[in-house]
Amino acid sequence: MEAITVKISEVSEKFNISSDTLRYYEKIGLIPPVNRNSSGIREYTEEDCNWIEFILCMKNAGLPIKTLVKYVQLFQQGDDTIEERKELLVKEREILNKKIQNMQKTLERLDFKIAKYEEKILKREETLRDMLFS
Numbered sequence: 001m002e003a004i005t006v007k008i009s010e011v012s013e014k015f016n017i018s019s020d021t022l023r024y025y026e027k028i029g030l031i032p033p034v035n036r037n038s039s040g041i042r043e044y045t046e047e048d049c050n051w052i053e054f055i056l057c058m059k060n061a062g063l064p065i066k067t068l069v070k071y072v073q074l075f076q077q078g079d080d081t082i083e084e085r086k087e088l089l090v091k092e093r094e095i096l097n098k099k100i101q102n103m104q105k106t107l108e109r110l111d112f113k114i115a116k117y118e119e120k121i122l123k124r125e126e127t128l129r130d131m132l133f134s
Contacts (some may be wrong), residue, residue: 005043
């Protein structure tokens with residue numbers, strides 16, 4: 001059974017990134033090399049799409065490109081790098097957890113400030129209502 005492949009335009013549309021970005025990701029080693037047909041056209045497999053999805057997820061979480069390229073390089077070296085890959089991901093998870101904690105504190109601060117403004121608005125509305133209906 002032959003694997004289903006898709007063209008770069010379809011992958012671009014699926015992940016909402018440009019074809020140029022996909023080519024760039026491949027060029028810098030952010031995703032493993034994509035197979036090409038006899039005409040030189042990239043043919044993305046489900047595994048290629050899984051890599052793209054993984055990279056986009058990690059980028060959205062704030063992982064540096066340099067770290068992701070290193071991860072892909074290690075992956076391509078095989079099972080001897082499993083522990084190193086795990087350590088890399090554990091380190092990035094710690095960094096991400098710290099960011100999440102800081103963002104949570106910021107969110108709580110914003111919620112507090114917004115609540116204060118809402119209190120002031122309610123007081124003003126009560127004052128206006130009292131003036132209008134007294």
